[in-house]
Ligand code: ADP
């Protein structure tokens with residue numbers, strides 16, 4: 001669909017100017033200067049000729065067909081020439097001109113007008129308000145950037161044009177190659193999703209990197225990214241532009257959820273690796289672009305200095321990766337040529353006086369160890385260090401294919417990833433250049449090399465996930481429909497405890513028995529029927545956090561206690577929340593003490609239902625030990641949620657406590673996920689606490705609230 005942007009034969013530059021200071025001049029000059037092989041037509045009614053090419057007053061005056069038009073004229077004229085492009089049969093346009101949506105409502109109106117014209121003619125557009133498009137494969141530089149990156153296999157898209165120019169300059173200095181380079185601008189027509197799709201099966205692209213400020217369509221982004229990441233790693237920096245809703249939130253989950261949480265959840269669920277900074281974005285992308293994929297988490301270090309070796313070791317541990325333990329054969333082999341003072345175990349220390357041959361032999365030996373999945377080569381410049389020669393030796397060893405499978409098995413040979421960490425600037429620079437020539441990325445510090453390996457390992461884990469399956473439980477959907485219809489008919493958005501309990505009960509969550517008492521006598525009757533001890537809670541649509549007003553009494557053992565509790569609870573409610581509509585007091589079965597967790601949902605504007613899990617009870621907001629995923633979640637995702645909270649160990653059982661019923665928690669998450677997916681009208685939901693019993697004894701939802709749209 002976007003072919004025209006990657007395969008244009010003829011290009012018009014609308015607004016091609018003679019004055020070198022003008023953008024229209026720079027764009028035309030870039031197209032001509034950086035090797036575009038097709039026809040180029042400058043369009044400018046006030047000129048006969050620009051940069052040696054005949055100039056036309058409009059696209060309609062051009063004799064031959066035009067595939068792509070780059071528009072660089074003042075905003076108010078853009079709609080007019082776009083119309084002409086349509087008439088001419090232009091397939092794609094890049095609107096560099098700014099002054100649209102980003103300037104306010106009038107700009108927004110003008111941008112909408114452009115979209116209408118595009119739709120009328122079936123044209124596609126990049127921008128407006130962008131730097132343009134650079135493609136080293138075609139090649140074409142249809143931008144006003146200062147320069148052209150070398151050819152390479154990183155495809156880059158950016159919502160910030162300024163960042164594009166900065167990255168370009170960096171790539172020129174470092175010799176980093178790109179395949180495609182697009183500035184998305186306002187994304188009036190094409191957006192990140194279109195380019196993900198376009199670059200997915202692109203043989204010129206090994207990794208896609210993106211700088212995003214917002215995502216146009218969250219669920220669709222997730223769908224497409226999930227497919228693309230099966231073949232092509234995607235690394236994204238997401239900054240600014242929070243999407244927090246204007247709606248006031250009234251649940252625990254609503255308070256804790258935010259656009260950041262939603263992006264993290266969504267990215268993790270579609271295999272997009274989030275980089276926290278532009279520096280990380282580059283670090284990761286170089287590893288993916290230059291090196292083969294990492295197949296395991298066992299890393300080795302070859303170093304000529306002890307300190308950095310230890311730093312790397314610490315970083316590996318910190319990142320949750322493993323320091324490979326070298327096989328006996330490897331250690332024996334290292335002993336043959338390393339001096340006795342060297343360290344033959346991981347990290348392999350070849351000592352400060354190591355020359356290139358010793359470095360090369362050590363790396364070669366370590367790479368041949370079947371228990372090593374990847375290697376970091378550390379170098380610090382000593383007086384005798386052969387920086388350039390060592391870089392060459394590293395490059396050669398890194399490129400060699402090895403058996404990945406355990407010794408003895410016959411399998412395909414693949415190169416293992418090697419990352420450089422030549423530390424320093426002035427002296428080591430020459431070596432870093434040689435590494436780059438051999439496609440070994442270099443990181444200035446050990447932690448950054450480890451960070452890149454970590455990203456590679458995360459991608460490996462993503463690839464080895466089981467296929468995505470959403471469990472469906474047998475539930476009573478009709479019952480929930482009925483309850484919601486009633487609430488809507490009564491014009492109530494917040495469901496009462498009774499209704500919320502019925503809803504969750506209909507979706508298979510265990511709930512304690514409970515009934516509403518209007519007076520102390522009724523309370524005693526209910527308690528007798530349920531059996532002691534019981535719990536009593538204020539029932540009022542105006543009281544959200546019942547404990548806060550002393551509205552919950554647990555472990556009531558007899559009729560007297562129940563009577564007293566009734567009076568006390570009602571008295572407190574009337575006193576602390578004057579004018580509250582008090583329905584009575586709920587008397588419920590007392591659930592055995594367990595570990596209290598929370599399962600909640602808040603609807604994110606960008607991605608939809610965001611499920612939250614964490615340690616529950618009345619301190620949720622204080623502890624903030626919660627994780628999020630976009631619903632519907634898979635069993636594996638539910639499992640990850642439980643394992644990701646800091647207090648997971650408490651669920652597993654520590655200090656003699658028996659493990660809690662984690663399986664029941666996972667099932668409850670899945671059932672809530674099904675509920676909020678089935679009913680988009682639920683905008684907020686809290687189950688807090690879900691009282692988790694010991695392993696095998698289940699989990700019971702003792703307090704819940706549901707808010708409808
Ligand atoms: P709120 O969150 O509105 O203050 P809850 O219904 O969550 O009120 O009750 C507060 C606390 O009381 C819970 O976190 C839980 O520890 C305890 N509790 C509530 N209901 C029960 C019950 N049925 N069985 C046992 N403990 C309960």
Ligand code: MG
Pocket residue numbers: 617688689703704
């Ligand atoms: Mg509660």
